[in-house]
Amino acid sequence: MAKTAAFGTATLELIQADITTLAVDAIVNAANASLVGGGGVDGAIHRAGGPVIMQECRAIGRCPTGSAVLTSAGTLPARFVIHAVAPRYAGRPRDAELLASAYRASLLIAEDNQFGTIAFPSLGTGAYGYPVDQASAIALSTISSHLQTSQILKSVIVALFSASDLSAYEMSLEEVINGKA
Ligand code: AR6
DSSP states (O other): OOSEEEETTEEEEEEEOOGGGOOSSEEEEEOOTTOOOOSHHHHHHHHHHOHHHHHHHHHHOOOOTTOEEEEEOTTSSSSEEEEEOOOOOOSOHHHHHHHHHHHHHHHHHHHHTTOSEEEEOOTTSSTTOOOHHHHHHHHHHHHHHHHTTOSSOOEEEEEESSHHHHHHHHHHHHHHHTTOO
């Protein structure tokens, strides 16, 4: 099953990893709209990056669902953190729009800042309850269609925490490659 694919001039890669260990231009955080921190990947990023990230989040204040903001990365190996807010899953058509929007907003921030390499976690599929088979299709179709026209991003990694999430994303990548998603 596919773990990598080329879109435009960029590579999309699926890996199983703790996103806080990745030395990329930016890692994406699965944040909440109040930017107050929490559990899951948000908790891991603030723990590993130290208090600077929270100070910057407080100064920014809010990040509406479906959008994203940029902070520095404190003591993380990455250079920056893009905080993106997925919807709390409720089975509405709007959830899919908001999830795609959270990915797009992150990709636009990366390009505005000339980042060549970024890493996403599986936004929305932990505490916010988005079913991973649906979320992975939205994530990968949004990222791949964005990369078709991007000149700046060279590498997008999706870092999955569990083997079962990696499998779900591999299946969705296969569908994107075959033009079904
Ligand atoms: N590296 C990569 N992925 C991880 C890591 C890690 N270190 N830790 C967890 N995951 P979640 P959400 C995976 O709950 O659903 C927070 O409290 C995890 O297994 O982090 O968007 C925020 O403050 C799951 O697959 O994000 C918000 O309030 C994925 O990351 C809320 O949760 C996303 O799970 C956001 O919920």
